[in-house]
Structures are given as structure tokens and as C-alpha cells.
Amino acid sequence: MVHGPCPLCGETDVRELWTVPDRLCGLPGRFTVARCVRCGLVRQEPRVADESLGDYYPEDYTVFVKRTPPALGRGRTHAWRRDWLRWRVEGRPGLGEMGLPRWLRLWPARLFAITPPARLNPLAFSSPGKRLLDVGCGTGDFCREMRALGWDTAGIEPDARAAEMAREDGIPVVTGRFPEQAHELSGPFDAITMSQVIEHLPDPIAALGAARELLADGGVLVVWTPWIDGLAARATGAYWYPLEQPRHLTLFSRPHLRASMERAGLRVVAEVGLSSTASWTRSVDYRLDEGRATPRHRLDHSRWLHRLLRPLVRLLDLIGLSDGGAMVAVKGGSSHRTGKTDQDSSP
Numbered sequence: 001m002v003h004g005p006c007p008l009c010g011e012t013d014v015r016e017l018w019t020v021p022d023r024l025c026g027l028p029g030r031f032t033v034a035r036c037v038r039c040g041l042v043r044q045e046p047r048v049a050d051e052s053l054g055d056y057y058p059e060d061y062t063v064f065v066k067r068t069p070p071a072l073g074r075g076r077t078h079a080w081r082r083d084w085l086r087w088r089v090e091g092r093p094g095l096g097e098m099g100l101p102r103w104l105r106l107w108p109a110r111l112f113a114i115t116p117p118a119r120l121n122p123l124a125f126s127s128p129g130k131r132l133l134d135v136g137c138g139t140g141d142f143c144r145e146m147r148a149l150g151w152d153t154a155g156i157e158p159d160a161r162a163a164e165m166a167r168e169d170g171i172p173v174v175t176g177r178f179p180e181q182a183h184e185l186s187g188p189f190d191a192i193t194m195s196q197v198i199e200h201l202p203d204p205i206a207a208l209g210a211a212r213e214l215l216a217d218g219g220v221l222v223v224w225t226p227w228i229d230g231l232a233a234r235a236t237g238a239y240w241y242p243l244e245q246p247r248h249l250t251l252f253s254r255p256h257l258r259a260s261m262e263r264a265g266l267r268v269v270a271e272v273g274l275s276s277t278a279s280w281t282r283s284v285d286y287r288l289d290e291g292r293a294t295p296r297h298r299l300d301h302s303r304w305l306h307r308l309l310r311p312l313v314r315l316l317d318l319i320g321l322s323d324g325g326a327m328v329a330v331k332g333g334s335s336h337r338t339g340k341t342d343q344d345s346s347p
Contacts, residue, residue: 001046007205007250008260011038014045018238020245023286025058031245033238039259042228042251050202056246057159077117078125078149083109085122088269089220089330114318119272122328123191123222126150130190133214135178135207136197140166147171156185179203179210188216195224198257199248208264215331221266223327229253230275230323231316236283239290242324254320257327266329273322275313277306 005012014034021030034045048056087093087106095103112118123132128150134142137155139162147153155173157163163175174184178201192211198204211221226242227233228251233240243251252260258268281300288298299305316322 002049003046006036006039006041006043007203008041008256008263009036009039011036013037014043017042018243020238020243022056022245023239024244024247025056025061027056027058027246029246033243033245033251039256040253041256042253044246044249047202047249048246053202077112080109080112081118081122082125084113084118085125085220085270085328088328089218091269113272116274116314116317119274119317119325121222122270122272122326123151123193123220124149127190131188131216132191132193133185133187133189135192135194135211136200137166137171137173138162140169140171140173142193142195143171144169151191154185154189156181179207182210182214185214187214189214189219190216191220191222193222193224197225198223199225199250199252202249204250204252205260205264208261208266212265212331217332219331221261221329221331223257223261223329224274224325225252225257225327226279226324227252227254227257227273227322229255230273230279231321232275232279232283232323236280236287239283239286240323241279241282241286254327261327261329266331268327268329270328271325272328273317273320273325275317275322275324277309277313279323280309280313281305 003012015037016032016034019030019032022028031044031048032046033042035042083106087109098106123146126149130151132143132146132151132153134146134153134155137143137157138159140155143153143155143166153171155163155166155171156176156178157166157173158175158177160175163173166173174181176184178197192215194207194211198207201207208221215221226248228240233242242248254271258271261268278300281302285299313322317325
């Protein structure tokens with residue numbers, strides 16, 4: 001374990017929140033989660049040393065679990081996603097800047113943007129010839145789905161076996177850590193994605209900066225991560241399922257992730273909540289299983305409970321209390337202020 005400064009503000013003093021075991025994988029040790037006394041960022045302190053990080057990722061870890069397919073819908077839904085993203089990248093121009101015809105045409109896209117299919121992946125639209133890099137690509141499932149939409153995909157993955165499985169399907173993948181091996185990637189990219197990755201990285205600010213350098217001007221970065229300022233985290237505390245010690249080194253709130261992106265030179269254009277019912281069921285199970293030799297995970301196995309919770313978590317997504325989601329940032333200024341066209345300003 002090593003002590004270090006806050007990756008966001010450089011402060012070394014912290015206030016301890018919880019000391020917890022590895023509840024997910026059951027590996028030995030107890031790990032302290034603390035809050036920076038200056039900026040409030042929550043992180044593991046002291047954290048696992050870089051050379052020991054691999055010891056806490058067993059072979060059956062989620063790098064080999066297929067992601068939810070992002071390519072939902074077709075035709076019109078793809079156009080709505082693209083229109084909404086362009087509008088956000090432009091800085092959300094109003095009626096006076098867009099003109100009445102376009103302003104009226106945009107409303108279906110804005111309404112569609114609040115639905116779960118739209119929030120699952122803002123980049124799930126047809127983009128022939130556009131280049132996308134998936135950081136932490138695993139076995140390449142996300143790249144395959146995006147390739148089906150016309151994206152020219154590539155990845156970087158620290159697990160050699162998972163990276164080789166992606167390469168076997170024709171996806172160019174660099175085996176290594178990000179941002180340490182960022183120089184091996186051939187940019188620029190029109191879009192970069194990090195799904196449940198940034199919370200695992202020892203230096204998330206450096207990773208965001210490296211992503212910015214690899215983006216083309218007007219390129220988009222989408223980061224999916226748990227958010228510790230959501231209602232589930234506040235309610236369950238040390239038992240919050242996405243706390244996931246010792247693998248999650250930094251637990252972002254929405255303001256802290258926004259500040260991190262801005263410090264890396266990116267302009268945040270959107271936040272989209274995407275909660276999971278498992279954050280509630282597994283967190284409560286962790287609490288109920290405290291002190292038991294054999295965990296039972298009773299609630300998480302209940303399908304009817306997940307169905308009952310689904311409307312609740314969708315509501316939390318819409319009112320800004322979700323326990324996770326995506327933050328979308330762009331490299332460069334807003335197009336309605338700089339005179340760029342739609343084609344220039346987004347994928």
C-alpha cells in the first residue's frame with residue numbers, strides 16, 4: 001500500500017470514511033476509503049501499489065463478461081441520438097441560434113434522450129469511417145457492436161488473454177495500461193470511450209489528458225462510471241456495491257468528474273444517469289451478509305424485486321440522483337460560437 005496526494009487537487013490530508021474488505025471477490029485484506037479534506041474527492045487511501053494491482057483481478061473478473069449491447073434501435077433512433085449529441089456539443093443553442101425549423105426538428109431527439117435506450121450509449125448511431133477507441137476494451141464486445149454501426153474501432157486492454165480474444169475477431173488492440181501505453185495508439189480518434197474504467201486507474205487525470213491528446217478536434221469522450229453522490233451510495237455507505245474495494249481507486253461524484261475533465265482540458269457537454277437495480281439489491285445483501293461465513297445474496301437473486309426497483313432507478317436517473325452513468329466531453333469549443341458546422345463538431 002502506498003500513500004499519495006489527491007489526483008485532483010494534490011492535497012495529502014484525508015478524512016477516513018470506511019475501512020472495508022473485498023466484498024466482491026473475497027480476497028484478503030481491508031482497504032480504507034477516504035475523502036480529500038480540500039476538494040472532497042473520495043479515493044482509496046492508502047491505495048494498492050501499482051505493481052500489486054493485478055493481484056486483485058482474478059481470472060473470472062468482469063473483463064470476460066459481455067457488455068450490454070449498445071446498438072439499440074435503428075434508423076430514426078440512430079438519427080435522434082446523433083442530433084441530440086450534436087446539439088450538446090454545439091453548446092445547446094436555442095431557438096434564436098438554430099432557427100425555428102431546426103429547433104422544431106430537434107424536439108424528438110431531446111425527448112428520446114431521456115429514455116434508457118438513449119442513455120445506454122450516446123454514440124450508438126451509424127458513423128461510417130469515424131474512428132473510435134475503447135479504453136479497457138476487454139474481449140472486444142463493445143468494439144464489435146460499434147463496428148456493426150460503421151465505426152472503425154480499436155482498443156487498449158491490460159489483460160493479455162482478453163486482448164488476444166479481441167484481436168482474433170479483427171479488432172486492433174494494444175495490450176497494456178492506459179495512459180502508460182497511450183503512445184502506442186494511432187490517433188486521432190473521433191470518439192473515445194471508457195466504460196467502468198476510470199475508477200480503476202491510479203492517475204485518472206493523466207488518463208483524461210491522454211484521451212484528450214488522442215482525440216481529433218471536436219472529438220467526443222464518453223466516460224461511464226459509478227457516482228458516489230447518488231442516492232444508493234448515500235443510503236448504503238460502506239456497503240455500497242460499486243464501492244468495490246480494492247479495485248476502485250477513485251469514487252467520483254458528478255462535480256468531481258466534471259472538474260477532472262475540465263482540468264484535463266476537455267469541455268463537458270452532457271451528464272446522463274444510468275442506474276442499476278443491482279446497486280440496491282447487492283448493497284443490501286452485503287449488509288445482511290455481514291458476519292456470515294457463507295454469503296446468501298438473497299435479494300439480488302429476486303427477479304420480481306429487480307422489476308419493482310426498475311421504475312425507481314429510472315426516476316433517480318432523471319432527477320440527478322443516479323448511482324452511475326455517463327459523462328460526455330468534447331475537445332474544443334462549442335460550434336455555435338466558433339462557426340463550425342454540424343459535420344465538423346461531432347462524430
